[in-house]
Amino acid sequence: MSGDSVWVLGTSMTRFGRYPDLDAVDLAAKVCLEAFADGEVTVHDMDVMAAGTLFQASTSMGQRIQKQIGQTGIPVFNVTNACATGATAIRTVYLSIKAGEASMGLAVGVEQMGKMGLLRGGSKEEANLYEPAGRYGAVTAVDGVIGTETMPGVFAQAGMAYAYENDGVGFEQFAKVAYKNHLHSTLNPLAQYQKEFSLEEIMGSPVQSYPNTLLMCCPTGDGAAAAVLVSEERLRSMPKRVQKRAVKIAASVLTSDPWVESGQVQPDVNTLTRNAANQAYEKAGIGPEDLDLVELHDCFATAELIHYDNLGLCEPGGAGDFIDSGAPFRDGTTPVNVSGGLISKGHPIGATGVANVFEVTTHLRGEAGDRQIKGAKVGLAHVIGLGSSCGIHILEKAA
Protein backbone atom coordinates (compact mmCIF):
# COMPACT_ATOMS: atom_id res chain seq x y z
CA MET A 1 0.00 0.00 0.00
CA SER A 2 1.36 3.32 -1.06
CA GLY A 3 0.53 5.23 2.10
CA ASP A 4 -1.31 8.28 0.78
CA SER A 5 -4.00 6.52 -1.24
CA VAL A 6 -7.68 7.41 -1.03
CA TRP A 7 -10.18 4.60 -0.49
CA VAL A 8 -13.89 4.00 -0.94
CA LEU A 9 -15.11 3.15 2.55
CA GLY A 10 -18.86 2.95 2.09
CA THR A 11 -21.24 3.26 -0.82
CA SER A 12 -24.87 2.93 -1.80
CA MET A 13 -27.30 3.64 -4.61
CA THR A 14 -31.05 3.63 -5.04
CA ARG A 15 -32.55 1.47 -7.69
CA PHE A 16 -32.80 3.79 -10.69
CA GLY A 17 -36.34 4.40 -11.89
CA ARG A 18 -39.26 6.66 -11.06
CA TYR A 19 -39.96 8.02 -7.59
CA PRO A 20 -42.93 10.36 -7.98
CA ASP A 21 -43.60 10.35 -4.21
CA LEU A 22 -40.05 11.34 -3.18
CA ASP A 23 -37.95 14.36 -4.07
CA ALA A 24 -34.27 14.54 -4.98
CA VAL A 25 -33.33 15.44 -1.40
CA ASP A 26 -35.07 12.29 -0.09
CA LEU A 27 -33.29 10.09 -2.62
CA ALA A 28 -29.91 11.65 -1.86
CA ALA A 29 -30.35 11.55 1.93
CA LYS A 30 -31.29 7.87 1.76
CA VAL A 31 -28.08 6.84 -0.04
CA CYS A 32 -25.91 9.09 2.16
CA LEU A 33 -27.21 7.42 5.33
CA GLU A 34 -26.80 3.99 3.73
CA ALA A 35 -23.23 4.80 2.68
CA PHE A 36 -22.42 5.86 6.27
CA ALA A 37 -23.84 2.59 7.58
CA ASP A 38 -21.97 0.64 4.91
CA GLY A 39 -18.68 2.16 6.07
CA GLU A 40 -19.60 2.00 9.78
CA VAL A 41 -19.24 5.77 10.17
CA THR A 42 -21.58 8.71 10.83
CA VAL A 43 -22.04 12.21 9.50
CA HIS A 44 -19.80 13.39 12.36
CA ASP A 45 -16.85 11.61 10.74
CA MET A 46 -17.15 13.68 7.55
CA ASP A 47 -14.71 16.55 6.96
CA VAL A 48 -16.05 17.56 3.56
CA MET A 49 -19.01 16.96 1.25
CA ALA A 50 -19.56 17.26 -2.50
CA ALA A 51 -23.04 17.08 -3.99
CA GLY A 52 -23.70 16.71 -7.71
CA THR A 53 -26.89 17.43 -9.61
CA LEU A 54 -27.44 18.87 -13.07
CA PHE A 55 -31.04 20.01 -13.23
CA GLN A 56 -31.11 21.35 -9.65
CA ALA A 57 -27.59 22.76 -9.74
CA SER A 58 -28.58 26.18 -8.42
CA THR A 59 -30.52 24.89 -5.38
CA SER A 60 -27.73 24.37 -2.81
CA MET A 61 -28.36 20.64 -3.05
CA GLY A 62 -25.57 19.70 -0.62
CA GLN A 63 -26.86 21.96 2.11
CA ARG A 64 -30.42 20.75 1.54
CA ILE A 65 -29.22 17.16 1.96
CA GLN A 66 -27.40 18.12 5.16
CA LYS A 67 -30.70 19.23 6.64
CA GLN A 68 -31.79 15.58 6.30
CA ILE A 69 -28.59 13.79 7.37
CA GLY A 70 -26.85 16.19 9.77
CA GLN A 71 -25.74 19.82 9.70
CA THR A 72 -22.20 19.71 11.07
CA GLY A 73 -20.84 22.84 9.43
CA ILE A 74 -18.37 21.13 7.09
CA PRO A 75 -17.61 22.67 3.69
CA VAL A 76 -19.97 21.69 0.88
CA PHE A 77 -19.05 21.79 -2.77
CA ASN A 78 -22.09 21.83 -5.03
CA VAL A 79 -20.83 20.59 -8.38
CA THR A 80 -22.19 20.21 -11.89
CA ASN A 81 -20.47 18.91 -15.03
CA ALA A 82 -23.26 17.59 -17.27
CA CYS A 83 -23.25 13.77 -17.27
CA ALA A 84 -19.84 13.76 -15.54
CA THR A 85 -21.36 15.51 -12.49
CA GLY A 86 -21.18 12.47 -10.19
CA ALA A 87 -17.56 11.72 -11.07
CA THR A 88 -16.77 15.37 -10.42
CA ALA A 89 -18.29 15.08 -6.92
CA ILE A 90 -16.11 12.06 -6.18
CA ARG A 91 -13.03 13.75 -7.54
CA THR A 92 -13.72 16.87 -5.45
CA VAL A 93 -13.73 14.82 -2.23
CA TYR A 94 -10.72 12.84 -3.48
CA LEU A 95 -8.75 16.07 -4.02
CA SER A 96 -9.70 17.41 -0.59
CA ILE A 97 -8.30 14.26 1.01
CA LYS A 98 -5.21 14.28 -1.21
CA ALA A 99 -4.59 17.90 -0.25
CA GLY A 100 -4.57 16.91 3.40
CA GLU A 101 -7.48 19.18 4.32
CA ALA A 102 -9.82 16.26 4.99
CA SER A 103 -9.38 12.64 6.01
CA MET A 104 -12.91 11.50 5.23
CA GLY A 105 -15.63 12.89 2.99
CA LEU A 106 -18.96 12.24 1.35
CA ALA A 107 -19.69 12.39 -2.38
CA VAL A 108 -23.29 12.16 -3.51
CA GLY A 109 -24.95 12.47 -6.90
CA VAL A 110 -28.68 12.76 -7.49
CA GLU A 111 -31.18 13.54 -10.22
CA GLN A 112 -34.90 13.54 -10.54
CA MET A 113 -35.88 13.68 -14.17
CA GLY A 114 -39.19 11.86 -14.31
CA LYS A 115 -40.32 11.19 -17.85
CA MET A 116 -38.32 13.99 -19.33
CA GLY A 117 -38.06 12.51 -22.79
CA LEU A 118 -35.74 13.79 -25.49
CA LEU A 119 -32.87 15.94 -24.23
CA ARG A 120 -31.71 18.98 -26.17
CA GLY A 121 -33.02 20.20 -29.47
CA GLY A 122 -35.16 23.30 -29.19
CA SER A 123 -38.75 23.39 -30.35
CA LYS A 124 -39.20 25.06 -33.68
CA GLU A 125 -40.79 28.42 -33.14
CA GLU A 126 -41.11 30.51 -36.25
CA ALA A 127 -39.98 34.01 -35.40
CA ASN A 128 -42.43 36.83 -36.10
CA LEU A 129 -39.60 38.99 -37.35
CA TYR A 130 -36.18 37.71 -38.30
CA GLU A 131 -33.61 39.35 -36.07
CA PRO A 132 -30.08 37.93 -35.71
CA ALA A 133 -29.39 36.67 -32.18
CA GLY A 134 -26.70 34.74 -30.37
CA ARG A 135 -23.13 33.99 -31.29
CA TYR A 136 -24.10 32.73 -34.76
CA GLY A 137 -26.50 35.53 -35.58
CA ALA A 138 -29.32 33.02 -36.02
CA VAL A 139 -32.65 34.56 -37.07
CA THR A 140 -34.67 31.49 -36.05
CA ALA A 141 -34.27 28.17 -34.24
CA VAL A 142 -31.77 26.05 -36.13
CA ASP A 143 -32.25 22.56 -34.63
CA GLY A 144 -33.48 20.30 -37.41
CA VAL A 145 -32.40 22.79 -40.08
CA ILE A 146 -28.66 23.03 -39.51
CA GLY A 147 -28.36 19.42 -38.40
CA THR A 148 -29.42 17.98 -35.07
CA GLU A 149 -28.76 19.13 -31.53
CA THR A 150 -30.58 16.20 -29.89
CA MET A 151 -28.58 13.78 -27.79
CA PRO A 152 -29.51 10.59 -29.71
CA GLY A 153 -28.49 12.34 -32.92
CA VAL A 154 -25.23 13.81 -31.66
CA PHE A 155 -24.11 10.42 -30.34
CA ALA A 156 -25.33 8.70 -33.50
CA GLN A 157 -23.02 11.00 -35.44
CA ALA A 158 -20.16 10.15 -33.08
CA GLY A 159 -20.70 6.46 -33.83
CA MET A 160 -21.10 6.91 -37.57
CA ALA A 161 -17.88 8.95 -37.75
CA TYR A 162 -16.16 5.90 -36.23
CA ALA A 163 -17.89 3.67 -38.78
CA TYR A 164 -16.60 5.95 -41.55
CA GLU A 165 -13.02 5.63 -40.33
CA ASN A 166 -13.03 1.93 -39.42
CA ASP A 167 -14.16 -1.30 -41.05
CA GLY A 168 -16.59 -3.77 -39.56
CA VAL A 169 -18.84 -1.27 -37.81
CA GLY A 170 -22.50 -0.80 -38.70
CA PHE A 171 -26.06 -0.86 -37.44
CA GLU A 172 -25.77 -4.47 -36.24
CA GLN A 173 -22.63 -3.87 -34.17
CA PHE A 174 -24.28 -0.90 -32.45
CA ALA A 175 -27.41 -2.97 -31.82
CA LYS A 176 -25.35 -5.78 -30.25
CA VAL A 177 -24.14 -3.33 -27.61
CA ALA A 178 -27.74 -2.70 -26.56
CA TYR A 179 -28.52 -6.44 -26.70
CA LYS A 180 -25.65 -7.07 -24.28
CA ASN A 181 -26.58 -4.34 -21.83
CA HIS A 182 -30.27 -5.26 -21.70
CA LEU A 183 -29.21 -8.89 -21.15
CA HIS A 184 -26.81 -7.89 -18.35
CA SER A 185 -29.50 -5.82 -16.62
CA THR A 186 -31.65 -8.90 -15.99
CA LEU A 187 -29.21 -9.79 -13.18
CA ASN A 188 -29.18 -6.33 -11.56
CA PRO A 189 -32.03 -5.62 -9.13
CA LEU A 190 -30.97 -1.94 -9.06
CA ALA A 191 -31.52 -1.45 -12.80
CA GLN A 192 -34.44 0.69 -14.01
CA TYR A 193 -35.24 -1.96 -16.63
CA GLN A 194 -34.43 -5.66 -16.21
CA LYS A 195 -35.66 -7.11 -19.46
CA GLU A 196 -33.89 -9.02 -22.20
CA PHE A 197 -34.58 -8.08 -25.81
CA SER A 198 -33.58 -9.97 -28.94
CA LEU A 199 -31.30 -8.33 -31.49
CA GLU A 200 -34.25 -8.26 -33.87
CA GLU A 201 -36.41 -6.45 -31.31
CA ILE A 202 -33.67 -3.90 -30.74
CA MET A 203 -33.06 -3.27 -34.44
CA GLY A 204 -36.81 -3.17 -35.08
CA SER A 205 -37.73 -0.77 -32.28
CA PRO A 206 -38.64 2.79 -33.30
CA VAL A 207 -35.71 4.71 -34.79
CA GLN A 208 -34.84 7.79 -32.71
CA SER A 209 -31.76 8.90 -34.60
CA TYR A 210 -30.38 6.26 -36.93
CA PRO A 211 -28.57 4.10 -36.09
CA ASN A 212 -29.89 4.56 -32.53
CA THR A 213 -33.30 2.94 -32.04
CA LEU A 214 -35.36 3.39 -28.88
CA LEU A 215 -33.83 0.32 -27.23
CA MET A 216 -30.34 1.68 -27.96
CA CYS A 217 -30.99 4.89 -25.97
CA CYS A 218 -30.77 5.32 -22.19
CA PRO A 219 -34.00 6.26 -20.43
CA THR A 220 -34.49 9.29 -18.22
CA GLY A 221 -35.24 8.58 -14.58
CA ASP A 222 -34.68 9.29 -10.91
CA GLY A 223 -31.99 8.04 -8.60
CA ALA A 224 -29.10 8.77 -6.27
CA ALA A 225 -25.76 7.26 -5.32
CA ALA A 226 -23.24 8.08 -2.61
CA ALA A 227 -19.71 7.16 -1.65
CA VAL A 228 -17.70 7.82 1.52
CA LEU A 229 -14.01 8.31 0.77
CA VAL A 230 -11.25 8.02 3.38
CA SER A 231 -7.51 8.60 3.58
CA GLU A 232 -5.31 5.57 3.93
CA GLU A 233 -3.97 6.81 7.27
CA ARG A 234 -7.42 7.13 8.76
CA LEU A 235 -8.53 3.84 7.25
CA ARG A 236 -5.70 2.09 9.08
CA SER A 237 -7.16 3.28 12.41
CA MET A 238 -10.48 1.59 11.67
CA PRO A 239 -11.65 -1.96 12.49
CA LYS A 240 -10.19 -4.75 10.34
CA ARG A 241 -13.61 -5.75 9.01
CA VAL A 242 -14.06 -2.21 7.67
CA GLN A 243 -10.57 -2.15 6.18
CA LYS A 244 -11.21 -5.47 4.41
CA ARG A 245 -14.18 -4.07 2.53
CA ALA A 246 -12.51 -0.80 1.56
CA VAL A 247 -11.58 -0.40 -2.11
CA LYS A 248 -8.57 1.60 -3.27
CA ILE A 249 -8.93 4.45 -5.76
CA ALA A 250 -5.89 3.68 -7.91
CA ALA A 251 -6.60 6.60 -10.25
CA SER A 252 -8.96 9.57 -10.30
CA VAL A 253 -8.88 11.66 -13.46
CA LEU A 254 -10.94 14.48 -14.91
CA THR A 255 -10.31 15.96 -18.37
CA SER A 256 -11.97 18.47 -20.68
CA ASP A 257 -12.10 18.44 -24.46
CA PRO A 258 -9.00 19.79 -26.19
CA TRP A 259 -9.38 21.64 -29.48
CA VAL A 260 -10.07 19.51 -32.52
CA GLU A 261 -11.06 20.79 -35.94
CA SER A 262 -14.58 19.38 -35.91
CA GLY A 263 -15.28 20.20 -32.27
CA GLN A 264 -17.24 23.38 -32.94
CA VAL A 265 -20.00 21.48 -34.77
CA GLN A 266 -19.76 18.01 -33.22
CA PRO A 267 -18.73 17.49 -29.58
CA ASP A 268 -15.59 15.34 -29.52
CA VAL A 269 -16.13 12.58 -26.94
CA ASN A 270 -13.03 10.68 -28.05
CA THR A 271 -9.92 12.73 -27.38
CA LEU A 272 -10.76 13.64 -23.79
CA THR A 273 -11.60 9.99 -23.04
CA ARG A 274 -8.31 8.83 -24.55
CA ASN A 275 -6.42 11.45 -22.58
CA ALA A 276 -8.19 10.50 -19.35
CA ALA A 277 -7.63 6.79 -19.94
CA ASN A 278 -3.93 7.26 -20.62
CA GLN A 279 -3.53 9.32 -17.45
CA ALA A 280 -5.55 6.83 -15.39
CA TYR A 281 -3.63 3.76 -16.60
CA GLU A 282 -0.34 5.52 -15.90
CA LYS A 283 -1.37 6.59 -12.41
CA ALA A 284 -2.69 3.13 -11.56
CA GLY A 285 0.31 1.43 -13.10
CA ILE A 286 -1.89 -0.94 -15.08
CA GLY A 287 -3.09 -1.40 -18.65
CA PRO A 288 -6.54 -2.05 -20.07
CA GLU A 289 -5.69 -5.78 -20.24
CA ASP A 290 -5.61 -5.83 -16.42
CA LEU A 291 -9.25 -4.73 -16.03
CA ASP A 292 -11.69 -7.33 -14.72
CA LEU A 293 -14.70 -5.12 -15.43
CA VAL A 294 -15.52 -1.74 -16.95
CA GLU A 295 -18.52 0.51 -16.40
CA LEU A 296 -18.44 3.01 -19.27
CA HIS A 297 -20.71 5.78 -20.48
CA ASP A 298 -23.19 4.05 -22.79
CA CYS A 299 -25.73 6.87 -22.96
CA PHE A 300 -26.39 5.46 -26.43
CA ALA A 301 -25.24 2.21 -28.03
CA THR A 302 -23.14 4.18 -30.52
CA ALA A 303 -21.25 5.76 -27.61
CA GLU A 304 -20.31 2.47 -25.95
CA LEU A 305 -18.84 1.07 -29.14
CA ILE A 306 -16.45 3.97 -29.71
CA HIS A 307 -15.34 3.95 -26.06
CA TYR A 308 -14.05 0.36 -26.46
CA ASP A 309 -11.43 1.97 -28.65
CA ASN A 310 -11.04 5.19 -26.65
CA LEU A 311 -10.36 3.22 -23.44
CA GLY A 312 -7.96 0.86 -25.21
CA LEU A 313 -10.13 -2.19 -24.54
CA CYS A 314 -9.79 -3.32 -28.17
CA GLU A 315 -7.21 -3.03 -30.94
CA PRO A 316 -7.16 0.43 -32.56
CA GLY A 317 -10.06 0.52 -35.02
CA GLY A 318 -11.29 -2.86 -33.79
CA ALA A 319 -14.43 -1.97 -31.81
CA GLY A 320 -16.67 -3.79 -34.29
CA ASP A 321 -14.68 -7.02 -34.00
CA PHE A 322 -14.60 -6.56 -30.22
CA ILE A 323 -18.39 -6.64 -29.83
CA ASP A 324 -18.73 -9.33 -32.53
CA SER A 325 -16.27 -11.54 -30.61
CA GLY A 326 -18.33 -11.33 -27.42
CA ALA A 327 -15.43 -9.85 -25.44
CA PRO A 328 -17.50 -7.22 -23.55
CA PHE A 329 -20.20 -9.68 -22.47
CA ARG A 330 -20.10 -10.70 -18.81
CA ASP A 331 -18.55 -14.06 -19.72
CA GLY A 332 -16.07 -12.44 -22.14
CA THR A 333 -12.51 -11.27 -21.70
CA THR A 334 -13.39 -7.68 -20.68
CA PRO A 335 -16.90 -7.48 -19.20
CA VAL A 336 -18.38 -4.05 -19.95
CA ASN A 337 -21.45 -2.63 -18.22
CA VAL A 338 -22.45 -5.76 -16.31
CA SER A 339 -24.85 -3.47 -14.40
CA GLY A 340 -26.90 -3.06 -17.58
CA GLY A 341 -25.22 0.25 -18.30
CA LEU A 342 -26.99 3.53 -18.77
CA ILE A 343 -29.06 1.92 -21.52
CA SER A 344 -30.87 -0.38 -19.10
CA LYS A 345 -29.74 0.46 -15.57
CA GLY A 346 -30.76 4.04 -16.26
CA HIS A 347 -29.15 7.47 -16.27
CA PRO A 348 -30.38 9.95 -13.63
CA ILE A 349 -27.64 12.31 -14.70
CA GLY A 350 -26.10 13.55 -11.45
CA ALA A 351 -26.13 10.07 -9.92
CA THR A 352 -24.51 8.21 -12.80
CA GLY A 353 -20.85 9.00 -12.08
CA VAL A 354 -21.21 7.86 -8.47
CA ALA A 355 -23.34 4.83 -9.31
CA ASN A 356 -20.70 3.34 -11.58
CA VAL A 357 -18.15 3.65 -8.76
CA PHE A 358 -20.71 1.90 -6.52
CA GLU A 359 -21.00 -0.86 -9.13
CA VAL A 360 -17.28 -1.47 -9.51
CA THR A 361 -16.75 -1.28 -5.72
CA THR A 362 -19.49 -3.85 -5.16
CA HIS A 363 -17.85 -6.32 -7.56
CA LEU A 364 -14.38 -5.81 -6.04
CA ARG A 365 -15.86 -6.57 -2.62
CA GLY A 366 -17.43 -9.72 -4.02
CA GLU A 367 -20.88 -8.52 -2.99
CA ALA A 368 -22.59 -8.14 -6.38
CA GLY A 369 -24.88 -11.16 -6.02
CA ASP A 370 -26.14 -12.73 -9.23
CA ARG A 371 -24.25 -10.30 -11.42
CA GLN A 372 -20.91 -10.73 -9.60
CA ILE A 373 -17.85 -10.93 -11.86
CA LYS A 374 -16.04 -13.72 -10.07
CA GLY A 375 -12.67 -12.84 -8.61
CA ALA A 376 -12.75 -9.21 -9.83
CA LYS A 377 -9.70 -7.31 -8.54
CA VAL A 378 -9.49 -4.20 -10.76
CA GLY A 379 -12.24 -2.19 -12.41
CA LEU A 380 -12.71 1.09 -14.29
CA ALA A 381 -15.59 3.57 -14.14
CA HIS A 382 -15.95 6.12 -16.97
CA VAL A 383 -18.37 8.96 -17.65
CA ILE A 384 -18.65 11.66 -20.28
CA GLY A 385 -20.44 14.95 -19.82
CA LEU A 386 -21.07 16.84 -23.04
CA GLY A 387 -19.51 20.22 -23.06
CA SER A 388 -17.29 18.28 -22.46
CA SER A 389 -15.85 16.50 -19.41
CA CYS A 390 -14.56 12.99 -18.89
CA GLY A 391 -14.17 11.35 -15.50
CA ILE A 392 -12.35 8.05 -14.98
CA HIS A 393 -11.81 6.19 -11.72
CA ILE A 394 -9.80 2.97 -11.52
CA LEU A 395 -10.54 0.94 -8.40
CA GLU A 396 -8.56 -1.91 -6.87
CA LYS A 397 -9.52 -4.57 -4.38
CA ALA A 398 -7.76 -4.38 -1.01
CA ALA A 399 -4.65 -6.57 -0.97
Place this chain on the structure above:
Amino acid sequence: MASTRQVPIVDYLRIGARPYLRATECGHCGARYFDRRNACAKCGKADFVNARVSNRGALRSFSIVHRAAPGIPVPYVSALVETDDGTTVRSNLVDCPADPEHVTLGMKVRLATYVSGTDDAGTECVAFGYRPV
Protein backbone atom coordinates in the same frame (compact mmCIF):
# COMPACT_ATOMS: atom_id res chain seq x y z
CA MET B 1 -40.26 45.44 -59.25
CA ALA B 2 -39.06 45.20 -55.69
CA SER B 3 -37.48 41.88 -54.94
CA THR B 4 -38.29 40.02 -51.74
CA ARG B 5 -35.92 40.78 -48.86
CA GLN B 6 -33.88 37.80 -47.74
CA VAL B 7 -31.76 37.17 -44.64
CA PRO B 8 -29.42 34.24 -43.95
CA ILE B 9 -30.46 31.85 -41.17
CA VAL B 10 -27.06 32.37 -39.53
CA ASP B 11 -24.54 35.10 -40.15
CA TYR B 12 -21.80 32.75 -41.34
CA LEU B 13 -23.95 31.89 -44.36
CA ARG B 14 -23.30 34.49 -47.05
CA ILE B 15 -26.16 34.67 -49.52
CA GLY B 16 -26.31 36.23 -52.98
CA ALA B 17 -25.49 35.01 -56.46
CA ARG B 18 -22.91 32.52 -55.17
CA PRO B 19 -23.68 31.55 -51.58
CA TYR B 20 -20.89 30.27 -49.34
CA LEU B 21 -19.99 29.84 -45.68
CA ARG B 22 -17.68 32.43 -44.16
CA ALA B 23 -15.46 31.33 -41.31
CA THR B 24 -13.47 33.37 -38.83
CA GLU B 25 -9.95 32.05 -39.36
CA CYS B 26 -7.07 32.36 -36.93
CA GLY B 27 -4.34 34.37 -38.64
CA HIS B 28 -1.73 32.45 -36.68
CA CYS B 29 -2.68 28.75 -36.84
CA GLY B 30 -5.51 28.68 -39.41
CA ALA B 31 -8.18 27.20 -37.12
CA ARG B 32 -11.64 28.12 -38.34
CA TYR B 33 -14.73 29.11 -36.38
CA PHE B 34 -18.30 29.91 -37.34
CA ASP B 35 -18.93 32.15 -34.32
CA ARG B 36 -17.04 35.13 -33.00
CA ARG B 37 -14.09 34.25 -30.80
CA ASN B 38 -12.16 36.25 -28.25
CA ALA B 39 -9.04 34.19 -28.82
CA CYS B 40 -8.26 31.08 -30.79
CA ALA B 41 -9.24 27.90 -28.95
CA LYS B 42 -6.37 26.07 -30.64
CA CYS B 43 -3.42 28.43 -30.19
CA GLY B 44 -4.63 31.29 -27.99
CA LYS B 45 -3.73 34.08 -30.41
CA ALA B 46 -6.29 36.79 -31.15
CA ASP B 47 -5.81 37.86 -34.76
CA PHE B 48 -8.55 36.67 -37.06
CA VAL B 49 -9.33 37.01 -40.76
CA ASN B 50 -12.41 36.05 -42.76
CA ALA B 51 -12.12 32.89 -44.84
CA ARG B 52 -14.34 31.49 -47.55
CA VAL B 53 -15.12 27.80 -46.90
CA SER B 54 -15.15 25.47 -49.92
CA ASN B 55 -18.67 24.61 -51.08
CA ARG B 56 -17.65 21.03 -51.88
CA GLY B 57 -16.97 18.22 -49.51
CA ALA B 58 -17.68 14.68 -48.39
CA LEU B 59 -20.03 13.16 -45.83
CA ARG B 60 -17.95 12.05 -42.83
CA SER B 61 -20.88 11.22 -40.55
CA PHE B 62 -24.65 11.45 -40.33
CA SER B 63 -27.73 10.51 -38.38
CA ILE B 64 -31.24 10.06 -39.70
CA VAL B 65 -33.36 11.87 -37.17
CA HIS B 66 -36.84 10.43 -36.62
CA ARG B 67 -37.55 12.00 -33.25
CA ALA B 68 -37.24 15.74 -32.71
CA ALA B 69 -38.95 18.56 -30.87
CA PRO B 70 -42.57 19.26 -31.87
CA GLY B 71 -42.86 21.17 -35.14
CA ILE B 72 -39.63 19.94 -36.67
CA PRO B 73 -40.35 17.83 -39.79
CA VAL B 74 -38.94 14.29 -39.54
CA PRO B 75 -37.24 12.24 -40.76
CA TYR B 76 -34.32 14.34 -41.87
CA VAL B 77 -30.63 13.67 -42.29
CA SER B 78 -28.25 15.52 -40.00
CA ALA B 79 -24.84 15.52 -41.64
CA LEU B 80 -21.24 16.24 -40.77
CA VAL B 81 -19.49 17.34 -43.94
CA GLU B 82 -15.75 17.71 -44.34
CA THR B 83 -15.17 20.34 -46.99
CA ASP B 84 -12.40 20.04 -49.57
CA ASP B 85 -10.40 22.60 -47.61
CA GLY B 86 -10.68 20.62 -44.39
CA THR B 87 -13.44 22.39 -42.45
CA THR B 88 -16.12 20.32 -40.75
CA VAL B 89 -19.65 21.68 -41.14
CA ARG B 90 -22.88 20.42 -39.61
CA SER B 91 -26.10 20.80 -41.56
CA ASN B 92 -28.96 18.85 -43.03
CA LEU B 93 -28.50 16.72 -46.10
CA VAL B 94 -31.04 17.97 -48.67
CA ASP B 95 -32.45 16.59 -51.90
CA CYS B 96 -31.77 13.06 -50.68
CA PRO B 97 -34.21 10.46 -49.29
CA ALA B 98 -33.80 10.09 -45.51
CA ASP B 99 -33.01 6.41 -45.39
CA PRO B 100 -29.80 4.39 -44.90
CA GLU B 101 -29.98 3.08 -48.48
CA HIS B 102 -29.53 6.54 -49.96
CA VAL B 103 -27.12 8.08 -47.48
CA THR B 104 -23.58 6.77 -47.81
CA LEU B 105 -20.55 7.65 -45.70
CA GLY B 106 -17.95 9.35 -47.88
CA MET B 107 -20.44 10.47 -50.53
CA LYS B 108 -19.57 13.73 -52.31
CA VAL B 109 -21.80 16.70 -51.56
CA ARG B 110 -21.99 20.41 -52.26
CA LEU B 111 -23.55 23.42 -50.56
CA ALA B 112 -27.16 24.25 -51.42
CA THR B 113 -29.39 27.06 -50.18
CA TYR B 114 -33.16 27.27 -49.97
CA VAL B 115 -35.87 29.43 -48.44
CA SER B 116 -36.84 27.88 -45.09
CA GLY B 117 -39.50 30.37 -43.98
CA THR B 118 -40.99 33.86 -44.18
CA ASP B 119 -41.56 36.28 -41.30
CA ASP B 120 -44.46 38.70 -40.70
CA ALA B 121 -42.75 41.43 -42.72
CA GLY B 122 -42.43 39.15 -45.72
CA THR B 123 -38.68 38.64 -45.24
CA GLU B 124 -37.45 35.25 -46.36
CA CYS B 125 -35.05 33.14 -44.31
CA VAL B 126 -32.39 31.45 -46.41
CA ALA B 127 -31.01 28.25 -44.94
CA PHE B 128 -28.25 25.98 -46.19
CA GLY B 129 -27.68 22.28 -46.51
CA TYR B 130 -25.62 19.89 -48.58
CA ARG B 131 -26.90 17.93 -51.55
CA PRO B 132 -25.35 14.80 -53.08
CA VAL B 133 -23.31 15.59 -56.17
